[in-house]
Ligand SMILES: Cc1cc2nc3c(=O)[nH]c(=O)nc-3n(C[C@H](O)[C@H](O)[C@H](O)COP(=O)(O)OP(=O)(O)OC[C@H]3O[C@@H](n4cnc5c(N)ncnc54)[C@H](O)[C@@H]3O)c2cc1C
């Protein structure tokens with residue numbers, strides 16, 4: 001890796017101007033793919049399969065990666081059959097860790113998650129975005145914190161647990177993880193080892209399809225004690241978040257990985273008359289039902305996407321003309337030359353997009 005002054009020089013706009021239109025990174029990646037100074041990338045150091053459905057990746061980010069706050073996510077790009085695919089993953093490691101740790105649960109018909117589990121090997125290089133997301137450890141830290149997760153949603157709250165323990169958090173901490181079966185439990189030994197090293201941490205693992213039941217005030221009190229005054233950080237499927245939100249007595253922040261009820265919002269939308277012009281590809285399509293992302297895919301295009309629910313901004317695209325409605329807020333925006341998120345936008349009359 002180049003020294004710090006060398007990296008600063010390589011990052012300068014003068015160097016980019018001197019090397020021509022492709023920028024310094026296109027030359028550096030020929031020497032070594034993770035040597036880039038502007039683009040964040042990571043090399044795969046280790047691949048571990050904790051359960052039959054998951055894979056845990058240890059990644060060494062290059063110097064362009066600026067770190068993350070516990071709970072945030074990064075976008076990971078991999079080339080599959082010659083096409084770059086990007087998905088969103090929340091690191092499970094402490095925010096102070098040298099290596100990034102991602103744990104991906106493979107969906108039965110999922111493209112990227114299955115590829116990561118079955119095909120990614122040590123030595124490979126993956127593309128990274130800088131971290132983003134507002135689901136992060138509150139600052140200042142609350143005195144009592146409950147970290148609650150379901151399924152693959154364990155990653156951001158585990159990052160919070162590890163970060164808090166590393167910084168010597170001396171408040172009360174509870175960690176509860178729900179999975180369908182014991183065989184799906186992620187990180188149980190690690191979490192118990194962390195809890196054994198630190199005072200004031202209660203840990204509970206629950207197998208919902210093996211008789212342990214779902215989250216309720218009584219079961220959580222039994223598992224972790226008094227809930228009053230505790231802040232909950234919850235990550236999991238919408239049913240877990242809705243269930244806990246319904247009775248949680250204190251502050252609660254949540255995140256889900258599952259594309260939520262956008263489908264419901266979409267079902268209520270009646271497509272307007274008009275056309276969508278995909279300017280760069282020269283295609284035009286009559287407006288149909290579905291988000292602009294879905295309509296672009298039906299037209300034969302493959303815009304990049306990550307979450308398909310308005311969180312990660314991977315699908316952001318320039319709208320050069322026309323109006324769109326944001327499915328989350330219902331707001332219509334008709335500004336010319338604005339960036340919109342294709343996955344949560346529907347056209348309102350004729351619209352032109354820069355793809
Ligand atoms: C902020 C954020 C953080 C995330 N962090 C993690 C993480 O740490 N670990 C992890 O395993 N995943 C995480 N995800 C989910 C991840 O981004 C992908 O959605 C997931 O890996 C599936 O991608 P795929 O390409 O395999 O599926 P696709 O090929 O995109 O989809 C295949 C099918 O699976 C369905 N599907 C896609 N994603 C989900 C989902 N999450 N739940 C249920 N059905 C789904 C689709 O509707 C589709 O029918 C996160 C998502 C977000 C938004």
Ligand code: FES
Nearest residue numbers: 306307308313343
């Ligand atoms: S795909 Fe993540 S915001 Fe649209």
